[in-house]
Amino acid sequence: MNPRESELKVNLIAYTPEPERVVATAMRQSRFKGGVTGLDLTKEKIRHLVDLALQLGHLSVFEHISFTFAIEGISRACSHQLVRHRLFSFTQQSQRYVREENFPYIIPDTIKQNKEAYAEFIEVIEVISKTYGDLAKIVPIEDARFILPNATETKIVATANARELMHFFKLRLDSAAQWEIRALARKMFNLVNGVAPMIFSKEHLNKFQ
């Protein structure tokens, strides 16, 4: 096996159609005697209702829309932080069933930019990679994986509603968050900002607990 550095990739693979309209429609139902099926809301009305929900802290309306991301090129250290967010749904690549071919890994910039640290890191990664390959020939890969480090690359599909996503962004875009999950959160934020900018804006982050 030749270990190789991996690159962060995030795609928004599915989301509730017309997410802002769905949120606004739910908000309208809260103050409307009739039903809201087929309600024709203008863009201005949608914006007004979204803003009103935020202003009042009527956050349940943001739970009606969900977003699904396919994430590649994060470390197991990062995915462990991600899966602490309990209101997401996750499906992660299994190390029991998927052999770590070529052993893709993540390397922090601090290590990459330090010649001595980089040489030591790569040396150990190569040893681990070889040992994993040797073990995988004689024991099940679910046991060989015990030798793998936090740097090991993983892939994960993650789904969350807008309320949970904003909570996640509030914590993980913050400067106190760890660099890798912050980079992941930034990519996820940019994707949802592209499809629902009335909801996913930096100014709104503090309105979500």
Ligand SMILES: Cc1cc2nc3c(=O)[nH]c(=O)nc-3n(C[C@H](O)[C@H](O)[C@H](O)COP(=O)(O)OP(=O)(O)OC[C@H]3O[C@@H](n4cnc5c(N)ncnc54)[C@H](O)[C@@H]3O)c2cc1C
């Ligand atoms: C900068 C930073 C440092 C961290 N350091 C550590 C660390 O050293 N060690 C460590 O173990 N973790 C650490 N964490 C993880 C942190 O403790 C949370 O587990 C993680 O951020 C998920 O946040 P959450 O529980 O608010 O969110 P989610 O699980 O996404 O839940 C969303 C919200 O739902 C509500 N909720 C969900 N479940 C419950 C429940 N069972 N009871 C009541 N309310 C609930 C809460 O309001 C919660 O905020 C750190 C996080 C950050 C951002």
